[in-house]
Amino acid sequence: SNSYRLLILPGDGIGPEVMAEVRRVAEWFRDRRALPIDLRQRHFGLASWQAHGSLMPDETWAEIEAADAILFGAMDSLDQAIRIPPSERRKGSLLRLRKNLDTFANLRPIRAVPGLLDASTLKREVVDGVDLVFVRELTGGVYFGEPRGVETLSDGRERGVNTHVYTSDEVERVARFAFELARRRRADGKPGRVHSVDKSNVMEAGAMWRRIVQRVHDADYADIELHHMLADNCAMQLIRWPRQFDVIVTDNLFGDLLSDCGAMITGSLGMLPSASLSARGGASNRRRALYEPIHGSAPDIAGRGIANPLAAILSFGMCLRETMEMADEADRLERAVDAVLAAGARTADLAAPGKPHLSTAAMGDAVLDAL
Amino acid sequence: SNSYRLLILPGDGIGPEVMAEVRRVAEWFRDRRALPIDLRQRHFGLASWQAHGSLMPDETWAEIEAADAILFGAMDSLDQAIRIPPSERRKGSLLRLRKNLDTFANLRPIRAVPGLLDASTLKREVVDGVDLVFVRELTGGVYFGEPRGVETLSDGRERGVNTHVYTSDEVERVARFAFELARRRRADGKPGRVHSVDKSNVMEAGAMWRRIVQRVHDADYADIELHHMLADNCAMQLIRWPRQFDVIVTDNLFGDLLSDCGAMITGSLGMLPSASLSARGGASNRRRALYEPIHGSAPDIAGRGIANPLAAILSFGMCLRETMEMADEADRLERAVDAVLAAGARTADLAAPGKPHLSTAAMGDAVLDAL
Ligand SMILES: CC(C)[C@H](C(=O)O)[C@@H](O)C(=O)O
Ligand SMILES: CC(C)[C@H](C(=O)O)[C@@H](O)C(=O)O
Numbered sequence: 001s002n003s004y005r006l007l008i009l010p011g012d013g014i015g016p017e018v019m020a021e022v023r024r025v026a027e028w029f030r031d032r033r034a035l036p037i038d039l040r041q042r043h044f045g046l047a048s049w050q051a052h053g054s055l056m057p058d059e060t061w062a063e064i065e066a067a068d069a070i071l072f073g074a075m076d077s078l079d080q081a082i083r084i085p086p087s088e089r090r091k092g093s094l095l096r097l098r099k100n101l102d103t104f105a106n107l108r109p110i111r112a113v114p115g116l117l118d119a120s121t122l123k124r125e126v127v128d129g130v131d132l133v134f135v136r137e138l139t140g141g142v143y144f145g146e147p148r149g150v151e152t153l154s155d156g157r158e159r160g161v162n163t164h165v166y167t168s169d170e171v172e173r174v175a176r177f178a179f180e181l182a183r184r185r186r187a188d189g190k191p192g193r194v195h196s197v198d199k200s201n202v203m204e205a206g207a208m209w210r211r212i213v214q215r216v217h218d219a220d221y222a223d224i225e226l227h228h229m230l231a232d233n234c235a236m237q238l239i240r241w242p243r244q245f246d247v248i249v250t251d252n253l254f255g256d257l258l259s260d261c262g263a264m265i266t267g268s269l270g271m272l273p274s275a276s277l278s279a280r281g282g283a284s285n286r287r288r289a290l291y292e293p294i295h296g297s298a299p300d301i302a303g304r305g306i307a308n309p310l311a312a313i314l315s316f317g318m319c320l321r322e323t324m325e326m327a328d329e330a331d332r333l334e335r336a337v338d339a340v341l342a343a344g345a346r347t348a349d350l351a352a353p354g355k356p357h358l359s360t361a362a363m364g365d366a367v368l369d370a371l
Numbered sequence: 372s373n374s375y376r377l378l379i380l381p382g383d384g385i386g387p388e389v390m391a392e393v394r395r396v397a398e399w400f401r402d403r404r405a406l407p408i409d410l411r412q413r414h415f416g417l418a419s420w421q422a423h424g425s426l427m428p429d430e431t432w433a434e435i436e437a438a439d440a441i442l443f444g445a446m447d448s449l450d451q452a453i454r455i456p457p458s459e460r461r462k463g464s465l466l467r468l469r470k471n472l473d474t475f476a477n478l479r480p481i482r483a484v485p486g487l488l489d490a491s492t493l494k495r496e497v498v499d500g501v502d503l504v505f506v507r508e509l510t511g512g513v514y515f516g517e518p519r520g521v522e523t524l525s526d527g528r529e530r531g532v533n534t535h536v537y538t539s540d541e542v543e544r545v546a547r548f549a550f551e552l553a554r555r556r557r558a559d560g561k562p563g564r565v566h567s568v569d570k571s572n573v574m575e576a577g578a579m580w581r582r583i584v585q586r587v588h589d590a591d592y593a594d595i596e597l598h599h600m601l602a603d604n605c606a607m608q609l610i611r612w613p614r615q616f617d618v619i620v621t622d623n624l625f626g627d628l629l630s631d632c633g634a635m636i637t638g639s640l641g642m643l644p645s646a647s648l649s650a651r652g653g654a655s656n657r658r659r660a661l662y663e664p665i666h667g668s669a670p671d672i673a674g675r676g677i678a679n680p681l682a683a684i685l686s687f688g689m690c691l692r693e694t695m696e697m698a699d700e701a702d703r704l705e706r707a708v709d710a711v712l713a714a715g716a717r718t719a720d721l722a723a724p725g726k727p728h729l730s731t732a733a734m735g736d737a738v739l740d741a742l
Pocket of ligand 1: 573
């Protein structure tokens with residue numbers, strides 16, 4: 001068939017609540033805009049453990065393999081779930097999903113929303129106009145490097161090791177991805193600027209990263225402004241003057257910390273989508289993709305119907321743009337979200353203290369109305 | 372002799388300018404308060420390269436070895452100084468200094484200064500009352516781990532590697548340091564709280580870190596509140612709600628990024644001191660120490676006499692407290708700095724745009740007057 005097979009994995013915590021709204025929005029695009037969407041859904045994580053005695057049953061994995069995109073809700077940290085054996089944890093982990101789908105490019109856009117400038121702990125004039133995107137390398141670095149583990153030395157001390165490792169082709173493909181993205185964004189009137197972030201003053205692998213990004217730039221992307229920045233300085237600059245950034249490309253671990261730093265710029269964690277993409281390949285030349293709100297499972301508010309579904313809905317918007325390559329439909333959804341916020345609709349996380357707020361489902365209704 | 376031998380290494384950039392003021396302040400304590408201070412001074416870094424053809428001549432190293440404390444200015448990144456051979460760079464590097472002095476505990480206090488609450492990009496109500504200190508492990512982790520380097524694979528690709536490694540005794544000593552510090556700070560009316568920061572959900576060495584910190588706590592510091600926090604979450608929380616922190620203990624690399632994040636809380640980088648301390652040891656049971664403003668060499672403003680000397684002066688204050696164990700004299704110096712700021716004295720970095728400001732030397736004068 002010519003339809004896009006989208007697999008919803010609601011997961012744990014507030015995942016099921018926000019993904020119910022994503023489902024309604026996706027159905028709207030399927031039924032009202034006649035988009036070729038084949039929607040499926042499976043348990044994942046703790047919910048799957050409870051239903052099937054496995055975090056990731058083989059059938060679920062087969063569905064994941066067959067999907068054009070995964071719409072992921074949230075996964076519990078499993079800290080409390082002590083009964084789950086480690087081997088089962090690894091089988092069902094987000095890291096396995098990323099590695100097996102080879103989604104090496106994790107996109108995290110951070111955009112100031114005019115109606116929400118006061119939600120941040122940063123001053124309004126610092127937040128206003130921010131429009132940046134992280135490209136975090138997602139399948140390499142210290143997350144997957146070997147050797148790793150803890151050994152006991154002959155004198156009784158323990159020694160814990162993890163290995164940060166990148167090969168030149170891994171750096172090159174994520175650098176190309178970032179430069180291509182910067183070109184695409186330039187069409188919206190942006191200058192086309194990439195900041196590549198490393199710790200090349202301390203790490204040899206960081207010096208290699210810097211050298212390769214520069215080489216890719218000079219060979220094929222000389223039209224894009226390239227700046228190199230040390231990771232510690234980048235952590236500062238994100239707080240000091242975030243408007244200086246357009247595209248930020250960095251490794252898996254720095255990307256984890258810096259994008260969470262960046263997530264605080266707008267102060268509305270409940271608004272931030274993400275996409276994790278592989279290279280194109282295979283017979284159909286398709287790109288594997290996983291779309292996910294960055295807020296996580298939020299166990300403290302799970303089950304109360306008050307979570308903000310907009311990050312998950314905007315993640316579906318990224319799916320329209322990246323997997324289905326329907327930029328007009330993605331714009332349509334983003335405009336609907338902007339309109340809803342401009343009209344004053346707020347979930348609890350966005351509402352001023354003491355002000356009335358919408359439930360998760362009512363916010364979903366509002367988006368559907370605006371569509 | 373019974374005097375404290377203090378070695379000033381002004382270094383590069385704004386180092387010489389700010390350390391000239393430190394020198395005057397140290398002389399004041401020696402001459403007016405009759406403190407037993409033996410002050411010395413040496414070139415270091417680029418300045419030493421220009422004067423002696425070596426970043427670190429052997430005599431300088433001998434002076435460093437013999438000193439009770441190093442008062443360090445700033446070191447140039449050497450990015451531009453391409454004529455210096457790599458072996459010479461390693462010899463003269465800050466990392467070598469840290470490793471050879473075994474200064475494993477890097478203290479970086481971040482305190483909101485009442486007169487400067489508006490200097491931050493964070494809102495006034497978020498900054499007000501912040502009083503936290505980072506204890507960054509400084510002699511282990513990915514900064515020093517082996518194997519490291521870049522190799523060319525048989526297929527022509529390159530492979531860059533750095534190794535994150537900690538032994539249990541390294542984690543234990545920095546954890547003890549943090550708990551002791553939390554106890555000492557509790558005396559000022561603080562609750563006595565330590566946040567230990569790791570990435571234990573991804574790194575086995577991080578899980579070991581967490582386990583050992585917990586063990587040290589349970590055995591000897593059960594009176595202190597201990598919280599474990601993931602590094603990405605900590606980057607967020609520093610921006611979202613910094614007042615929740617008292618002592619933050621973490622590894623070398625996370626400490627590098629997070630303390631720079633933290634440095635932006637108050638918005639006055641020119642105000643932030645640091646101390647790097649070893650364990651007590653040797654015949655005299657002394658603690659090696661290096662005191663250093665965290666602002667770095669700031670080449671863009673070097674030589675203009677406008678740098679803020681307060682971070683360097685407050686670093687000398689930390690020397691009075693930690694090396695000389697003269698808390699009253701340290702308090703005296705900190706009160707003088709507070710008084711100068713309360714009276715409205717501002718260097719260029721602190722002054723409102725268009726407002727008049729003091730030179731480096733005039734700020735030094737103001738502190739001496741207040742003393
Ligand atoms: C849950 C955790 C393994 C994950 C990561 O560290 O990558 C998360 O923090 C993220 O950023 O998606
Ligand atoms: C200059 C550099 C090696 C150093 C570090 O990474 O430790 C600096 O950033 C610091 O924090 O003192």
